[in-house]
Amino acid sequence: MVNRHHGLRAQEVAKLAQVPRPTAYRLLETLETLGFLALGPSDDKWRPTLKAKSLSSGFRDEAWVAQSAMPWMMALARGILWPVDLVTFHSYAMVVRESTHSHSPFSVDVGMVGRAVPLLLTAGGRAYLAFTPETERVAILDVLRESPRPEHVLARKPAKLSEMLDRVRALGVGFRTEGYRTNTSSISAPIVVNGRVIACLTIIWIKSAMQFEDALERYSAPLHDACGKIADSLRDCGAASDEAAAQPGVMGAAPAMTVRADEPPAAN
Numbered sequence: 001m002v003n004r005h006h007g008l009r010a011q012e013v014a015k016l017a018q019v020p021r022p023t024a025y026r027l028l029e030t031l032e033t034l035g036f037l038a039l040g041p042s043d044d045k046w047r048p049t050l051k052a053k054s055l056s057s058g059f060r061d062e063a064w065v066a067q068s069a070m071p072w073m074m075a076l077a078r079g080i081l082w083p084v085d086l087v088t089f090h091s092y093a094m095v096v097r098e099s100t101h102s103h104s105p106f107s108v109d110v111g112m113v114g115r116a117v118p119l120l121l122t123a124g125g126r127a128y129l130a131f132t133p134e135t136e137r138v139a140i141l142d143v144l145r146e147s148p149r150p151e152h153v154l155a156r157k158p159a160k161l162s163e164m165l166d167r168v169r170a171l172g173v174g175f176r177t178e179g180y181r182t183n184t185s186s187i188s189a190p191i192v193v194n195g196r197v198i199a200c201l202t203i204i205w206i207k208s209a210m211q212f213e214d215a216l217e218r219y220s221a222p223l224h225d226a227c228g229k230i231a232d233s234l235r236d237c238g239a240a241s242d243e244a245a246a247q248p249g250v251m252g253a254a255p256a257m258t259v260r261a262d263e264p265p266a267a268n
Contacts (some may be wrong), residue, residue, distance in 0.1 A: 007045035040098070068233040070098055073201065076226040080219055082205045083107045087124040087188070088198070092144060093117060094125045097199065108184060108206065118151035118180060120144070120161075123188035124200040127174025130165045131190040132197045173220055174200065177212050185212055187219060189227045193234050201227050
């Protein structure tokens with residue numbers, strides 16, 4: 001049930017299972033004790049852990065986030081104080097899978113988990129495009145060029161897009177300094193396992209509080225360090241290969257996706 005619904009809160013479990021809420025809490029806590037569920041720190045939803053994968057081949061790709069990524073995200077966020085988001089590619093956008101916004105004293109964007117943000121206009125999307133294998137990048141951009149949506153205009157400007165992606169690779173991080181969400185800036189680094197970008201980790205700060213160059217110098221190294229530790233954790237548990245196989249758009253499969261690129265991301 002929890003797996004099928006991409007995570008559930010205790011009251012939702014009680015309603016769906018038609019049991020009293022205290023009973024639902026006890027069942028969820030028992031499964032947590034056994035290592036099959038974990039409680040998401042940002043949205044109070046219970047999700048299956050990597051251990052639950054052994055029970056079923058239907059284990060969803062989001063499940064590794066809370067167990068493998070969130071501890072390193074929290075450690076990074078405690079050190080820099082600014083919020084950190086974990087995003088993955090889905091339906092020609094980047095989806096916020098987990099976030100430390102609710103734990104940051106400087107957060108300006110709460111309730112971001114589950115939201116889709118534009119691929120070409122965000123640091124995470126640019127990092128994903130710059131560091132993903134060329135076959136997948138070409139397939140994604142082929143679709144975006146046909147999209148009439150304003151957030152995809154850059155896909156029809158190959159010289160400008162190529163210059164931007166080259167700068168991302170030179171800096172080692174995706175970046176956003178203007179345009180989308182004008183009051184903040186961000187940098188993002190890829191989490192790479194077996195040559196595939198599994199997700200991207202993004203640091204967001206208030207633009208007026210810090211110059212981009214200062215943030216890049218201060219946060220680039222700890223951001224990459226956190227990405228490396230998450231990647232190591234995924235390799236250790238063997239989740240990354242399954243994530244890459246299940247994640248839409250990986251292995252150059254973007255055009256086969258059923259969601260159109262001209263459908264808007266969720267409002268932010």
